[in-house]
Amino acid sequence: MAPAERRRRALDRGLFLADRVARVAASTWLVPSQSDPSGVHAVALVDGYLHCDCYAAAAGQPCAHRAAVCLLLLAGPVQDAAAAEERSDPRARRSA
């Protein structure tokens, strides 16, 4: 498989997995395995890089588990709807 295709597939699968990631420590997450329904892969943030214990990552390939955690980090924490609206609406901020 071409490198660009591997990357695209990892991103696609990462998007699918992002809602199923569990944070288990400050910089460690567990992401469901796609090949083993009862398995998980550990992803850790170390020195600014995401590391995963799966075969793809060990082979230096893009992996869906790191993509999922990356998407989660980019999306930020879950906020309640009212608080999020207040932060995004400048009029709400002025009147508060």
Ligand SMILES: [Zn+2]
């Ligand atoms: Zn992985």
